[in-house]
Amino acid sequence: MAMPQTDINKTFNFVLNEYKRNTPDSELIDDVKNVAAKLDKKSVTIAEYEQNGKFHPCTLQRRFGSWFKVLEICGLEPSRSKLNISKEELFSNLERIWISLGRQPRYNEIKKPFSKYSAGTYENKFGSFHEALESFVAYMSNGSESSQNDSSENVSFIENKTASKIAHKTKREISDRLRFQILMRDGFTCKTCGRSPINEKGVKLHVDHIVPWSKGGETIPDNLETKCEQCNLGKGNAFVDKK
Secondary structure (H helix, E strand, O other): OOOOHHHHHHHOOOOOOOOOOOOOHHHHHHHHHHHHHHHOOOOOOHHHHHHHOOOOHHHHHHHHOOHHHHHHHHOOOOOHHHHHOOHHHHHHHHHHHHHHHOOOOOHHHOOOOOOOOOHHHHHHHHOOHHHHHHHHHHHHHOOOHHHHHOOHHHOEEEOOOOOOOEEEOOOOOOOHHHHHHHHHHOOOOOOOOOOOOOOOOOOOEEEEEOOOHHHOOOOOHHHEEEEEHHHHHHHHHHOOOOO
16 A cells, blocks of 8 residues: 555655755865864864864865865964975885885875875875875986996905806895886786786785896896795795805
8 A cells, every 4th residue: 555645754854965066165164174173273184174074075185186285275284294204204105005005006095004104194295195196206216226336436346156256336235216116117016926916915026136146146127027025035946046
């Protein structure tokens, strides 16, 4: 039997969700100021606003460009992280995450405990998360390590069983920049077995010499390749003198 119209109205509440795309800028800004006043703080973090504000932080970030810009328009102070954390520390964190994922990290992945710093920290420092990624890539790709290592002033010698001395034009240690460049070149994939953190969680990648440094191999891109942890640890068996 059909339910009478009057009973339907009593049973269901038809509520239209508020559409916020056309919310005036002034209303968004006033809400951030209200949260700051409620918390009695001179600055508001993204997490604090998400917990206490009427709108989602992404709504304000898309509207004004970054959370730092939101704070600036509101007349609030920038977060402490913008002042105290160096670009090198932020880049090091991004490098670890990028290598762990085997790809460019997404905005919503930059959060604790996976990331040491929040995505908002990068926005505060660089203006937006995209600009942070651009700066990171430019920093990691800047310059060629091999051109510096090829200088005759950097020649070093090591003792070897088959020769009295081996002259080296490069240092044994692989710099963070060069390591990242090789990982990018190899697509974050082990050159031996094809494993990658892109499609297998927990895969750890190393960058190592093809010809061991102790055998005369140089620390240059042509003599470096990406290996997963298992393949890299087993590689030493192919050489009498493990690197």
